[in-house]
Amino acid sequence: MVDSDRAPSGLLGEFLVTPGKTIPELCEIHHAILENAGHAIIATDLAGQVVYFNPAAQRMLGYAWDEVVGQSVAGFHLPEEIEQRARRLSAEMARDIAPGFAVFVAKLAGRQADEHDWTYVRRDGSRLPVALSVTALHDGRGELIGYLGMASDISWRRRSERDLQIASLAFKSQAAIMVADVDRRILQVNQAFTTLTGYSAEEAIGQTPSLLKSGRHDPAFYQQMSESLASNGHWQGEIWNRRKSGSIFPEWLTISEVRDELGKLTHYVSTFSDISDLKMAESEIHNLAFYDPLTALPNRRLLLNRLGQARAAGKRSRQFGALLIIDLDHFKNLNDTLGHDIGDRLLLEVAGRLRASMRAGDTAARQGGDEFIVLLENLAAGAEAAAVQAEAVAEKIRLSLNEPYLLHGDSPYFHSASIGISLFCGHDKTTDSLLKQADIALYKAKDAGRNSIRFFDSAMQTALDARARLESRLHQALARDEFRLFVQAQVNTARQLVGAETLLRWQPPGAAMVAPDEFIPLAEESGLIVPIGLWVLDTACAHLRRWADHPLTAQLYLSVNVSARQFRQPDFVDQVRSALARHGADAKRLKLELTESLLLDNVDGVVAKMQALRELGVCFSLDDFGTGYASLSYLKRFPFEQLKVDRSFIRDIATDPDDAAIVRAIIAMGNTLRLSVVAEGVEAEEQQAYLVEHGCTCFQGYLFGRPIPFADFERNLAGGPAGAPQN
Ligand code: C2E
Ligand code: CA
Ligand code: CA
Secondary structure, eight states: OOOGGGOOOHHHHHHHHOBTTBOHHHHHHHHHHHHHOSSEEEEEETTSBEEEEOHHHHHHHOOOHHHHTTSBGGGGBOHHHHHHHHHHHOHHHHHHHTTOHHHHHHHHHHHOOSEEEEEEEOTTSOEEEEEEEEEEEEOTTSOEEEEEEEEEEOHHHHHHHHHHHHHHHHHTSSSEEEEEETTOOEEEEOHHHHHHHOOOHHHHTTSOGGGGBOSOSOHHHHHHHHHHHHHHSEEEEEEEEEOTTSOEEEEEEEEEEEEOTTOOEEEEEEEEEEOHHHHHHHHHHHHHHHBOTTTOOBBHHHHHHHHHHHHHHHHHHOOEEEEEEEEETTHHHHHHHHOHHHHHHHHHHHHHHHHHHOOTTOEEEEEETTEEEEEEOSOOSSHHHHHHHHHHHHHHHHHHHHSOBOOSSSOOBOOOEEEEEEEEETTSSOHHHHHHHHHHHHHHHHHTTSSOEEEOOHHHHHHHHHHHHHHHHHHHHTTTTOEEEEEEEEEETTOOEEEEEEEEEEOOTTSOOBOHHHHHHHHHHHTTHHHHHHHHHHHHHHHHHHHHTSTTTTTOEEEEEOOHHHHTSTTHHHHHHHHHHHHTOOGGGEEEEEEGGGGSSOHHHHHHHHHHHHHHTOEEEEEEETSSOOOHHHHTTSOOOEEEEOHHHHHTTTTOHHHHHHHHHHHHHHHHTTOEEEEEOOOSHHHHHHHHHTTOOEEESTTTOOOEEHHHHHHHHHTSSSSSOOO
8 A cells, every 4th residue: 555655746646645536435445446456557647757656566567666656657668669669650759759758658648548568677677568558647627637557467478479470480381281180180281281292271181191191101110100109209200202293202201299288189290391302312322322333333332331241141151252353354455446435335245244144142343444343142161162163153254254245346356354263251351351362363363364263362371360460469459558549630611620530549569550440340350349449438538638628629529439349338328428427528529430330230229329328418420421321311310410421432522523423412411411521531622622612511631630649639739849738
């Protein structure tokens, strides 16, 4: 209640409290009504100064009586809002704003007493949307004495209006949206739906989504979708649907359940987008990356992939396999005398004959020029028997290549080939040495007068011996502290340092430094990679911790290579967590580089591990991208944030249009999937320029710095021998 000595003064005050206008009891009742009203009630005099301010207004605005009585009501408003409204009322009024808000209020009150939405500014500066009506106050004689404002809080209404607005904007999105009821009857679709499927809203509403079924998926697929929806309330994946026109297209579909406050299922909301372009890019990448454009035979890369698989299979079955390198004799002569077109025709014909000579499961590939490679799998389990089989196939190939060729005109053309063979069983030798052995055998065949077949054998033992020696030295390397962790810079388009990758080195005492490619495969096979990987992780975390303390390094990411066997350790997540904790390193600065081979089995297990690590803050980069098999839909299942384009593509980017096309497609795909793309192995300015031009934003390679010890790296950063963190 307003106490009497605080009663407002002025004309209006008199009107409210002076007896004689009305009886005192009535006056008190009026007061009680005003004071207890749920709406904010603010009365002003003609000058717009507050003369009455009820408790609801005090609560709403956070001012006490004393603070507002006698002040201008303009203080509760946003000046820009007043100006804007005035302008809307009339131009003439806008001019009146300057002398005083009251004039504006007066005109407002004079013209319309309806409610308007306004924004109040509370005492603490926060804003409150209100519906405000302003009316003119007249005394008993009909004379204007002031204005009365009544305001109610409409923040709830504003919020739901905003929600509706957002929802309706979202509905206008580029993605098709479909809302269905619990019986899966379509209730609503958006314009993008119509654009994408060809069905208008009228045609779609009332139907079920099976309207779009392509017939490409079996019932089990839809069953799995229903189950996932029922258990997670959510499904997403790649699905083929059919447009009204009958054409089939791939889409990325997300279905979510909508439940009411009581948890009862009320609707399904599906959103989808056409991913044909991505699929095309994906198959283009695949074709360019794995097939020889001239003969359509697998290329060397695909062959090496298959070789990897063949060796993995052979390791289990103990069966031998064979690698045949086939070189056409005197091909250069033909090319030089008859021209490249004829040369190409011969290569095509050879490819056809090789294909015809293959057994199911064998691979014929073109390695480049006039050299072909054939991979034979599932030979006998004994070396001698396997050699006999391989020779039989080689002989069949040799004879078929000796058949006459019709290249131009009617005169048959005769050509021969030399073949070198090396046998393998599981991982008994590295890929490199396997290829080298086949090459050596090929030279022996050429030496023997061409048109012949030779095996590699004598050097096999030497290689095996060397490998065994390496393995035993590797066993002691950790205990003897012979590993070193090097680091290589990663930069952005402006060549500013953004992070670095750790690269392992082995420094046996008194011997040359050993590169990881020479010992990591061996360490993988023997299981030594697990303790070695732990050491790498631990060392990297220790460096990260030091880096955090220095402004030049605090913002850098540190990427650590993780091998498949290491990642598959059941306690890998714990290993990372404890390495971070042991050194107090920031997980958000740690990036783990995984290779595609790791993603091929136990997808759910891999995703779960990655997710657990992401929760710690660790992020993931997909290393050597483009050399493996992972497809787009496959990749989407894993929470990567970065792709690293394999350096074999970067190497020939300026000279090989196929490699350039692959790189462009990878960058485009990365951008579409919102993955950052790092190009590795950048050695030349023109390589970087090309990459920048096509949207790549992160780079690593000798052009920016070689892998070097941390101490050197930090010294370089600081621009001299002192200033950076040191060990
Ligand atoms: P990666 O992960 O693809 O590493 C990049 C390789 O490219 C490194 O070879 C690096 O020295 C090299 N490189 C960087 N810039 C250029 C360039 O401009 N031109 C050329 N030609 N090469 C460049 P590095 O150090 O010999 O490592 C080879 C591989 O060994 C790595 O390939 C990675 O797969 C593996 N590796 C290295 N350190 C570790 C490790 O700590 N753990 C595991 N599991 N593997 C590792
Ligand atoms: Ca790497
Ligand atoms: Ca790589």
